[in-house]
Amino acid sequence: MKNNKQKTSFWNLIKKQKVVIPIIQRDYAQGRIGKEYLRQNFLQELKDVLDEKGNLTLDFVYGNKNTDDEMFPLDGQQRLTTLWLLHWYIAYKTGSLQSNKEILKKFSYETRVSSREFCEKLCELEPQDENKNNTLPLLIYIQRQTWFYSAWNQDPTIQSMLRMLCGSNNKDAKDERGIIDGIDELFGKCLDSLGRYWDKLTSEQSDECPITFYQMTIGQNEMTMTDDLYIKMNARGKALTSFENFKADLIKWIEENINTDEAIKYASLIDNAWTDVFWNNRTDDGKIDEIYFAFLNRYFLN
Numbered sequence: 368m369k370n371n372k373q374k375t376s377f378w379n380l381i382k383k384q385k386v387v388i389p390i391i392q393r394d395y396a397q398g399r400i401g402k403e404y405l406r407q408n409f410l411q412e413l414k415d416v417l418d419e420k421g422n423l424t425l426d427f428v429y430g431n432k433n434t435d436d437e438m439f440p441l442d443g444q445q446r447l448t449t450l451w452l453l454h455w456y457i458a459y460k461t462g463s464l465q466s467n468k469e470i471l472k473k474f475s476y477e478t479r480v481s482s483r484e485f486c487e488k489l490c491e492l493e494p495q496d497e498n499k500n501n502t503l504p505l506l507i508y509i510q511r512q513t514w515f516y517s518a519w520n521q522d523p524t525i526q527s528m529l530r531m532l533c534g535s536n537n538k539d540a541k542d543e544r545g546i547i548d549g550i551d552e553l554f555g556k557c558l559d560s561l562g563r564y565w566d567k568l569t570s571e572q573s574d575e576c577p578i579t580f581y582q583m584t585i586g587q588n589e590m591t592m593t594d595d596l597y598i599k600m601n602a603r604g605k606a607l608t609s610f611e612n613f614k615a616d617l618i619k620w621i622e623e624n625i626n627t628d629e630a631i632k633y634a635s636l637i638d639n640a641w642t643d644v645f646w647n648n649r650t651d652d653g654k655i656d657e658i659y660f661a662f663l664n665r666y667f668l669n
Contacts, residue, residue, distance in 0.1 A: 495508060
């Protein structure tokens with residue numbers, strides 16, 4: 368098996384190819400409730416190197432390519448998503464989003480229609496006038512956009528992205544101060560430096576960017592991307608059940624044959640309202656997928 372690896376920055380990676388988080392991946396976890404100190408430490412580390420306090424190499428990012436030269440990360444989703452959010456935030460705050468949105472749109476999620484749509488809509492977000500007194504906190508401003516579906520408040524990946532962007536309300540038990548665990552909380556205090564950060568992050572030479580990683584591409588002909596391969600390479604991964612595959616296929620069919628709005632609507636119903644119907648009949652260990660899937664099979668059969 369022939370592997371190749373190269374040191375690159377996030378910006379140079381997505382300039383060259385589309386990066387798609389595959390459906391086999393779990394939800395974005397670095398923004399979960401309970402990960403406040405992980406976010407705080409990681410974001411501070413990123414800011415330190417942008418402030419010329421050394422360099423940071425984020426290990427390996429493994430990926431598989433398809434015939435369209437799209438990369439599907441098998442390992443590295445968490446780091447890549449955080450880096451995308453950091454790049455989006457700095458581009459947004461420096462007024463560079465409009466001229467760079469097509470590059471940022473090359474990072475996408477296949478795991479859920481809602482996650483993919485959210486990333487695309489963020490790239491179209493209009494800036495607030497920072498000189499006005501009625502400017503809103505970033506979280507509120509995003510949630511008040513006409514394209515922000517109320518169902519997204521229940522989407523685990525979108526909520527994790529918003530926490531990584533805007534932080535949480537958790538306090539430090541030692542001194543009752545808020546934990547600085549959001550990009551806006553940390554980088555919003557140094558707006559004058561964001562232009563300099565952007566120049567570093569988007570340098571054409573990866574060696575000039577203080578945040579890099581090793582990209583390892585597994586050739587399509589040498590090793591195909593299977594559930595088994597993913598689990599071997601990333602012990603935190605999860606193989607999809609038959610029910611999860613059915614949901615993914617159904618939502619994809621709705622999106623391709625009807626429209627994206629309907630796909631988002633049904634994705635929300637499947638994961639929220641309809642799930643509640645079966646919750647009262649869950650198994651002793653809290654599982655409902657089996658009875659949910661059995662009902663749908665019987666419905667379609669009849």
